[in-house]
Amino acid sequence: MTDTMDISTLVTADDVETYQRDGVVRIRGLIDDAWVERLRGATDRVRAQTGDFSERYASEGSGEFHSDKFMWDRDPDFRAYALESAAPRVAAALMRASSVNLFYDHLLVKEPGTTSGTPWHQDMNYWPVEGDQVCSIWLALDTVRLDNGGMEFVLASHRAGHRYKPFDFRGTSAVDTDEFEPLPDVENNRDAFTIRDFDLEPGDAVIFHGLTLHGAPGNTSDRYRRALSVRYTGDDARFIERKKMIRLLRDPGLKTGDRLDSDLFPVAWREPA
DSSP, X not given: OXXXXXXXXXXXXXXXXXXXHHSXXXXXXXXXXXXXXXXXXXXXXHHHSXXXXXXXXXXXXXXOEEXXXXXXXXXXXXXXXXXXXSHXXXXXXXXXXXXXXXXXXXXXXXOTTBOOOEEEEOGGGGSSEEOSOEEEXXXXXXXXXXXXXXXXXXXXXXXXXXXXXXXXXXXXXXXXXXXXXOOOOOGGGGGGSOEEEOOBOTTOEEEEETTOOEEEOOBOSSSOEEEEEEEEEXXXXXXXXXXXXXXXXXXXXXXXXXXXXXXXXXXXXXXXX
C-alpha cells in the first residue's frame, strides 16, 4: 500500500476539477523512466507466457492487438505498480476518495500495423461494480499519438445519464444484454460530440471515469503502443452481479451491495486516521 506521499506536484486542484467535469484528465510524468523500463520488462514476460486471461482483440484486418488481465496477482512488478506506486494515491485525489481499492489491471498492446481499432464504449458496463468513484489510470509505456492508437474521449459523457451496451472486442457487435441502451454511432457523427485525445510520452497517463465514453483507432504507425490500464474504486463503489460482465480471476466472495474490500480487490491506499 502506498504511504502518504506528497502528490501535489502530480495532481493540482485544476486537475481534480477537470476530471470531475470532463471525466478525463492527463497527468504528465506519473512514473519515471526506471518505472517505465520495469513495466516494459514485465509486459514482455507476461506476453511470453500465454495465460487464462490472454486475448487477441482483433476482429478483422492485420496486426496484433494483445490483451491480458490480473497480472498483479502473478507478477511482482505489475503488483508493485498497482499497489505501491503513486497511481492509487492519484486515483484517490482525482476521485476525492478517502480510500481506493485495486479493481484489476489490464494490459493493452497494439503492435505496429494493427488495423483493428478499439470500439467506442463505457468501461463500467462490463464490470461488477457501481459507483461514482470508479476510474482507470491508462499509463503509456510508449510515445502515444492518434496514429499509433491513442485514446479518444467524449468529454462529460460520464455525467450525461446514458448507459450503453458493452461492445464485444473480439467481434463486430454489441453484447446481447437488455441492461443498457444501444450505443450511438459516434464515429460517423463526430461533430455531435465533444471529442478529445491526448498526446502522451512514456510515463504519462490519462485517468478517466468508468462511464466516460471512449475508443481508439488502430495503430497504423511503425511504433508499438503498449499501455497499462489499472482500474481503481473509491468509497462509494459497491459490488453488483450483472447479467453480462467480465470474467474475474476468482470468486471474490461478495454479493450485490457489498464494499469491494477482499483479497481479490485489495485496499491500495487509505487516508491516514
